[in-house]
Amino acid sequence: MEAQVLAQLLGLPQGEEVLKERLGREGHPQLSSALAAYLKRLQAPREVLAALEGLGQGAVVTGQQAGLLGGPALTFYKAHTALGLAEKVGAASLFWVASQDHDVEEVRHLHLLLEEEVRTLSLPLPPLPAGRIPFAPYREAVREFLGSWSRDTRVAYALEGETLSEFFARTLLAFLGERGLIPFDPMAQELAPLFQKALERELEDPLASAQAINQEAERIRALGGRPPLKRKPGATNLFLETDQRRLLFYQDRAFTDGVRRYSKKELLEILRTDPSRLTPAAGLRPVFQDLVLPTAGFVVGPNEFRYVAELSGVYALYGIPMPALFLRLRAVVLEPPIHRIVERYRLDPWAFVDGGEDAFLKAVKEVLEGFRELEAELLRLLEEVEALGQKARALEPTLERPFRRFRARLKGEGERLLKKLLRARMGRDAVLLHHLERLKRHLLPRGLPQERVYPFAMYALRHPEALLRLREAPISGRATLVLG
Incomplete structure (x- = not known):
């Protein structure tokens, strides 16, 4: 079933009129100051710092995994759609850097067409979230692969990133910063604390969001759709990072990551010590995004559209409106x-x-x-x-x-x-x-x-x-x- 047909059947919010209706939502009270500190540390262009003023009106948000040199071109097409929509309504345009994603197979390859030959660089990345992977061990290999391009001022700036996700964020700033695109890395030290209250709330009733997803999945299935998200009995929508990033389960009033058990008190202590170690799964990530950001519009690809379509129950659970959904440009x-x-x-x-x-x-x-x-x-x-x-x-x-x-x-x-x-x-x-x-x-x-x-x-x-x-x-x- 086509994404837009499914959206119509489910009554999901779409279109510029809905986008305008969603404007004016407030984000986290410390959002602007935290983002300003993050962007200044990255030495972001002045156009990006100036774009922070648009947060008071609202935001059009998109996102992607932290691929090498910005990842595949669809990353820039998502950003372009978000920038265009934000410009129309006077809002800010934010790009969510999916630094919590630990599927390194999706981000460890860089394919370039050089002298009519497809050349590939594959980095031996560890199975960690992109925000935890230091870039220094791979910097020289990337620089050598890029050849003379590594001396371009934009690429040289991006190569200074400390982590894989920062290399990605700097690439966005280098090539799209003059248009005012604001990268947002949820694992950045300045930004991770913004999610603490949302994570605490999820720990209070850890199965409610999973149940909401399963209920919506049944409704989609009844309409003839194929819901991509499904939560097993006892599965939460939270990952805990120890030596690996593992999904948490909740049973008998305790949490387990398959290796050891945790009480709610222990997880709250981990959260207070390092909020970046507890992260939302795909079924919770857009909602957490919109709990912190003043999201009015959300730009997605066709596959993302299908899983976001399952989250209306989770949005209702958290008492926030689902943003207007837009499919990205294809080019x-x-x-x-x-x-x-x-x-x-x-x-x-x-x-x-x-x-x-x-x-x-x-x-x-x-x-x-x-x-x-x-x-x-x-x-x-x-x-x-x-x-x-x-x-x-x-x-x-x-x-x-x-x-x-x-x-x-x-x-x-x-x-x-x-x-x-x-x-x-x-x-x-x-x-x-x-x-x-x-x-x-x-x-x-x-x-x-x-x-x-x-x-x-x-x-x-x-x-x-x-x-x-x-x-x-x-x-x-x-x-x-x-x-x-």
């Missing part, structure tokens, strides 16, 4: 060589992103001499079969279905033969093969959409106008960014 970047190829074949780059080689074959057949004539002959043959079927039906009506099946089989076999012909023709044409492989490297690297593999910083480092093209793009839907 594809066309560098000059790829722009020339898509123009040559009149190929829609989004058709290639969605359909891959089949889309290229469809475009190629328009320029291959003789192919269109052959395709036209097949259509004429099908028309003759249809005419033959009409004559047969006039003589014997019971033959209608057999003739319909015959025509469908003939059409299917004809299309398969034409596709085989195209592939065989392309296999003998070095230029076509070269163009197809180049399209794959640029638009579908590793078999995935470009926006999920290459960082947008790569384009910004290669093309001075890349950030301007992003700024000029619409804030929602699909955009094609032509560079060079």
Whole structure:
């Protein structure tokens, strides 16, 4: 089920009118001062510090895992959507750095397209939250991999980060800071204490939020949806960090992380000593975000939309309104060589992103001499079969279905033969093969959409106008960014 269809069935808040209605919510009383201290420590641009004034109006929030060099380009597209919405209503734009996430497999790789070759750096990161991973042991490897780009002032600034999450936050500041994007790292020493009261409240009734998620999951399932979140019996929505980050369970009036048991008093003491060690699971994270931030709008990707849709009961439990939900911009970047190829074949780059080689074959057949004539002959043959079927039906009506099946089989076999012909023709044409492989490297690297593999910083480092093209793009839907 499409995310927006599900949202309509569930009555979730969407749209700019709802965003305006949510403005004016108050965040944590110490939010502005804590954020100012965090940003000054990171030596944030003056535009970012000035953007803090917009917090009084409200915030449009988005977020992502702390990937290398800003992570895949979708990170910048989320930020762009949040910045555009915030600008429309005079609010601040905040980017939640998912520093509490310990799935290092999602953030330890950096893929770059260099000299028409996909090159990958993979760091041996420990299974810790990104906010706990020191960046110093990996700094030189990243610097060497980036080569001359590491001397760019923006990259050099980002490389000074003390942790993996700080490297990510500094990348956002370096490339999007002049637009006023405010990074927010919940594990930063200045910001982690803001969540103490919310965590204390969750410890008071540790199964209530999990029950609310399961109830909403049943409602979504009844509507034909597939809820991604499900809490097992006794599972809470809290992780405790010891030697690892483990989900807490609650049973017999005590907590356990699968290794040892904890009383509520012990967890409260841990919370008071180091509030960053107790962190919310996915089913609680957006709500905790909105308990601290004056969130009016929340920008998400399609997959995030599905799990946020399950949280209306948790928002109600905490007595705060769910923010207006917005899907992020999707974009594809066309560098000059790829722009020339898509123009040559009149190929829609989004058709290639969605359909891959089949889309290229469809475009190629328009320029291959003789192919269109052959395709036209097949259509004429099908028309003759249809005419033959009409004559047969006039003589014997019971033959209608057999003739319909015959025509469908003939059409299917004809299309398969034409596709085989195209592939065989392309296999003998070095230029076509070269163009197809180049399209794959640029638009579908590793078999995935470009926006999920290459960082947008790569384009910004290669093309001075890349950030301007992003700024000029619409804030929602699909955009094609032509560079060079």
